[in-house]
Amino acid sequence: MSGEGNMKLYVFKASYYAYRVMIGLAEKGLKYDYIVVNPFTGENVAPWYMKMNPTGKVPTLVHGDKPVCGSAAILKYLEEEFPETSAIYPDKKSPLYEQITQFEDLVDCYYIGTLVGGSYRYPKYVPEVKNQNAWKNIWIVGHNIIPTRAAENAIKHPELADLYDKKKVNIVEYDPTEEVFKDVLEKVKNIVDTAEEKFQERADKGEKVEYFMTDNFSSADIYLMVFLKKMGLVGFSSYWEDGKHPFVTEYFKRLEQRPSVKEMFKIYDDEVRQMCDLQIEGF
Ligand SMILES: N[C@@H](CCC(=O)N[C@@H](CS)C(=O)NCC(=O)O)C(=O)O
Numbered sequence: 001m002s003g004e005g006n007m008k009l010y011v012f013k014a015s016y017y018a019y020r021v022m023i024g025l026a027e028k029g030l031k032y033d034y035i036v037v038n039p040f041t042g043e044n045v046a047p048w049y050m051k052m053n054p055t056g057k058v059p060t061l062v063h064g065d066k067p068v069c070g071s072a073a074i075l076k077y078l079e080e081e082f083p084e085t086s087a088i089y090p091d092k093k094s095p096l097y098e099q100i101t102q103f104e105d106l107v108d109c110y111y112i113g114t115l116v117g118g119s120y121r122y123p124k125y126v127p128e129v130k131n132q133n134a135w136k137n138i139w140i141v142g143h144n145i146i147p148t149r150a151a152e153n154a155i156k157h158p159e160l161a162d163l164y165d166k167k168k169v170n171i172v173e174y175d176p177t178e179e180v181f182k183d184v185l186e187k188v189k190n191i192v193d194t195a196e197e198k199f200q201e202r203a204d205k206g207e208k209v210e211y212f213m214t215d216n217f218s219s220a221d222i223y224l225m226v227f228l229k230k231m232g233l234v235g236f237s238s239y240w241e242d243g244k245h246p247f248v249t250e251y252f253k254r255l256e257q258r259p260s261v262k263e264m265f266k267i268y269d270d271e272v273r274q275m276c277d278l279q280i281e282g283f
Contacts, residue, residue: 042149
């Protein structure tokens, strides 16, 4: 395969956004080196990483010597760069492409760090609290370790001070107020309701609803499945396993058996377990 040998994917263990890319790469049968960046030591805000990805976030794909940053940009890049592989987007000019992009934006209308940090801080809003130590560790990393390391590096590397300055926003993103967290939960419920409605609309038209939004596996499935998986890991699966979201419930059970999804979700489960066991010194 053409990507072989010259693609590197920089991820955190248990990174929500990275799983989208990993499923996309698996669907396309593309090989890559999996490189773990350690946020517990602030490796993602080290100058070498910030020069490659100025947001200091993962995932970053480096193809040859070209970095592509962020899950949405990477999935679209793979689609364009490797046209001979299985497509995960419909034709760019089709209305469906636009609809899928809109759904992806809906899934990204809140920040996952806010949901995770908020779930740790306000567990009374989580229907079935799960993996709490993992979310505590991510909260510590997000609102403490990363901004602290970024501030230290800003002094040592004044040429990158502007980029480091932007990392201060992490404190707010990962440590929401109760009001902000409740607002995120409304957004999450809305994503689940929207998915159910879209399945229902297609079923009413007599369309097959094996996949979400299209007749074939697409990036819309990647976004929805990774979203549902993460919500389940945190303890929100009753949002759809409530008898009122039968399409979403059946869909999740079906698609988690798909080889690319199954393989990545196994890694996700293992990594969340490791994250639960981790004791961060000093906290
Ligand atoms: N919009 C980006 C978001 C990436 C992101 O926020 N990744 C998290 C890990 S799941 C991260 O790198 N967090 C570290 C930080 O915020 O500094 C994408 O879709 O890839």
